[in-house]
Amino acid sequence: MRNIKLTIQYDGSRYKGWQRLGHTDMTIQSKIESVLSKMTNENIEIIGSGRTDVGVHAIKQVANFKTNSNMSTLQMKEYLYRYLPEDIVITNVDEVEERFHSRYNVVSKKYMYKIYNNEYHNPFLRKYTVHIPKKLDLELMKKASSFLIGEHDFTSFRSSKSKKKSNIRIIYSIEIIKKDKLIEIIVHGNGFLYNMVRIIVGTLIEVGLKNIQPEYVNHILLSKDRKLAGPTAPAKGLYLLEVKY
Amino acid sequence: MRNIKLTIQYDGSRYKGWQRLGHTDMTIQSKIESVLSKMTNENIEIIGSGRTDVGVHAIKQVANFKTNSNMSTLQMKEYLYRYLPEDIVITNVDEVEERFHSRYNVVSKKYMYKIYNNEYHNPFLRKYTVHIPKKLDLELMKKASSFLIGEHDFTSFRSSKSKKKSNIRIIYSIEIIKKDKLIEIIVHGNGFLYNMVRIIVGTLIEVGLKNIQPEYVNHILLSKDRKLAGPTAPAKGLYLLEVKY
Numbered sequence: 001m002r003n004i005k006l007t008i009q010y011d012g013s014r015y016k017g018w019q020r021l022g023h024t025d026m027t028i029q030s031k032i033e034s035v036l037s038k039m040t041n042e043n044i045e046i047i048g049s050g051r052t053d054v055g056v057h058a059i060k061q062v063a064n065f066k067t068n069s070n071m072s073t074l075q076m077k078e079y080l081y082r083y084l085p086e087d088i089v090i091t092n093v094d095e096v097e098e099r100f101h102s103r104y105n106v107v108s109k110k111y112m113y114k115i116y117n118n119e120y121h122n123p124f125l126r127k128y129t130v131h132i133p134k135k136l137d138l139e140l141m142k143k144a145s146s147f148l149i150g151e152h153d154f155t156s157f158r159s160s161k162s163k164k165k166s167n168i169r170i171i172y173s174i175e176i177i178k179k180d181k182l183i184e185i186i187v188h189g190n191g192f193l194y195n196m197v198r199i200i201v202g203t204l205i206e207v208g209l210k211n212i213q214p215e216y217v218n219h220i221l222l223s224k225d226r227k228l229a230g231p232t233a234p235a236k237g238l239y240l241l242e243v244k245y
Numbered sequence: 246m247r248n249i250k251l252t253i254q255y256d257g258s259r260y261k262g263w264q265r266l267g268h269t270d271m272t273i274q275s276k277i278e279s280v281l282s283k284m285t286n287e288n289i290e291i292i293g294s295g296r297t298d299v300g301v302h303a304i305k306q307v308a309n310f311k312t313n314s315n316m317s318t319l320q321m322k323e324y325l326y327r328y329l330p331e332d333i334v335i336t337n338v339d340e341v342e343e344r345f346h347s348r349y350n351v352v353s354k355k356y357m358y359k360i361y362n363n364e365y366h367n368p369f370l371r372k373y374t375v376h377i378p379k380k381l382d383l384e385l386m387k388k389a390s391s392f393l394i395g396e397h398d399f400t401s402f403r404s405s406k407s408k409k410k411s412n413i414r415i416i417y418s419i420e421i422i423k424k425d426k427l428i429e430i431i432v433h434g435n436g437f438l439y440n441m442v443r444i445i446v447g448t449l450i451e452v453g454l455k456n457i458q459p460e461y462v463n464h465i466l467l468s469k470d471r472k473l474a475g476p477t478a479p480a481k482g483l484y485l486l487e488v489k490y
Contacts, residue, residue: 011368057369087368123256123332124302124373 001066003100004076006046007092008032008061013127013236014087018052018061028052028088032063035083039076040069047102049109049243053195055235057128059112060091062243064102100245108172108190110241111197113233115183115205122181129182130237136183136208138176144207144214145174145185147221148200155224157200158193159232167193167224174200186241195232203230246311248345249321251291252337253277253306258372258481259332263297263306273297273333277308280328284321285314292347294354294488298440300480302373304357305336307488309347345490353417353435355486356442358478360428360450367426374427375482381428381453383421389452389459390419390430392466393445400469402445403438404477412438412469419445431486440477448475 010028020029029046036044046063071079073093080090116122116129117136148157148171155167175186185204187197203220206212212230220228255273265274274291281289291308316324318338325335361367361374362381393402393416400412420431430449432442448465451457457475465473 009368011371081365086366086371089365089368091365120326120334120336121331123254123334126256126331128369 001068001098003064003066003096003098004073005062005064005092005094005096005100005102006032006080006090007094008058008063009089009091010058010061011087011127012052012055012057015054017054017056018048018050028058028061029063031085031088032080032090035080036065036067038083039071039079040067042067042069049102049106049240050192052240053235053238056238056240057236058240060242061240062102062245064096064100102243105245106191106243108188108244109192110186110188110244111192112239112241113185113187113197113201114237114239115185115201116181117183118181125182127236130234132205132209134209136205137210138178138183138208140210140214141185141204141208142176144204144217145176145200147214147218148174152221153224154193154196154221156220156226156229157196157203158226159195159199160226162194164193169193169196176204198233198235198238199226199229199231201233201237205233206230246313246343248309248311248341248343249318250307250309250337250339250341250345250347251277251325251335252339253303253308254334254336255303255306256332256373257297257300257302260299262299262301263293263295273303273306274308276330276333277325277335280325281310281312283328284316284324285312287312287314294347294351294485295437297485298480298483301483301485302481303485305487306485307347307490309341309345347488350490351436351488353433353489354437355431355433355489356437357484357486358430358432358442358446359482359484360430360446361426362428363426370427372481375479377450377454379454381450382455383423383428383453385455385459386430386449386453387421389449389462390421390445392459392463393419397466398469399438399441399466401465401471401474402441402448403471404440404444405471407439409438414438414441421449443478443480443483444471444474444476446478446482450478451475 018028046065049062077093114129121131151170171189173188177184263273291310294307322338359374366376396415415435417433422429
């Protein structure tokens with residue numbers, strides 16, 4: 001069988017997240033599977049690099065599927081572009097080695113979080129950023145983020161719903177970039193626990209608002225207590241930016 | 246009576262345009278008038294700098310209204326921010342001289358048109374740009390636009406529904422700016438006929454696609470025949486950028 005890798009961009013606003021759910025077809029996975037199954041006349045199941053939550057967006061999500069179809073990858077790309085809803089776009093279709101697995105082979109991932117930092121919100125960005133009216137102190141946020149770089153137990157920064165056995169992950173970098181009134185926080189790590197990026201961002205926002213000191217983030221990390229970290233930042237500001245293999 | 250000037254930003258996607266209509270409250274004007282009337286306990290009518298069509302956006306629309314209210318402009322701004330829908334934001338509230346009139350006093354206006362020029366559309370920009378899959382030749386478009394600068398009879402570039410007596414207008418400048426895959430066309434003029442910017446953009450797109458020669462735009466202009474110009478570009482790419490007084 002052929003093994004096909006998809007690179008996927010989506011506006012998550014309308015969806016119940018990535019993963020197929022029994023009671024609704026409003027997930028990214030089920031929309032794509034449904035078009036692929038019609039395209040190939042097979043019962044296609046796709047494997048994503050990982051789930052994204054309700055309302056989370058993606059710039060470059062990756063998934064793969066097996067098929068006996070003899071369509072070219074270009075034909076597949078055009079078929080998907082034509083029949084998928086406007087808010088899901090397959091940017092690349094590539095044939096890959098049979099052993100390639102979108103989830104098992106992940107080496108690292110990058111997430112981006114977008115904050116609109118201005119007194120009043122922006123009508124064009126309201127679905128794609130989180131609005132923080134009070135001015136954030138970026139230098140304090142950068143200082144706070146430095147405590148999270150490296151290999152740590154991120155128990156304080158994962159949802160209590162997380163079921164992973166180990167809470168140890170490596171964060172390679174956290175970039176905080178200001179573009180006029182937009183702040184982008186880009187987190188690169190070898191893996192992420194449930195809600196980890198959103199809790200990190202929620203905590204960095206607390207630092208930027210001067211509600212907690214940058215050094216306190218180190219204390220939160222060492223305490224392994226979710227209750228000490230900041231709130232989970234809203235889904236609409238979060239983007240799966242890149243998956244590295 | 247006090248005369249209050251509003252600067253207004255809106256995402257026009259959900260609305261039937263600027264102007265109040267009898268059979269629906271889904272216009273920008275009626276949404277703002279309704280909040281202002283509640284705020285002041287008066288029957289407020291606002292005067293806009295001009296109409297925007299169904300689906301057109303604004304970065305800095307201007308309107309004014311008369312009131313006896315003794316609220317401060319800051320209180321008004323906060324009230325409007327709180328009670329207007331998320332896709333309409335009043336960015337400035339200023340008290341102005343009694344004789345200021347948002348429409349009569351306009352000296353010039355700037356419109357912006359956004360094109361997303363890439364093989365596949367972008368899920369995050371689909372409501373805010375027009376997608377042109379084929380690569381546009383910007384140099385040809387810039388050359389074509391030069392024929393429109395200055396004082397001309399723009400009969401070829403106005404909707405046949407236009408009811409203005411004179412079709413003579415001055416265009417001061419047309420800037421065509423490329424930002425990665427996004428093309429912004431900014432038109433500055435002393436006034437605009439019905440659909441004028443959208444027909445200019447529709448014609449420039451035809452030039453960029455090499456369907457017509459840049460010099461042919463001069464011929465279109467001189468012919469005073471709407472049928473020779475390009476199609477009316479879709480509303481969702483158009484923004485009222487600035488009104489000068």
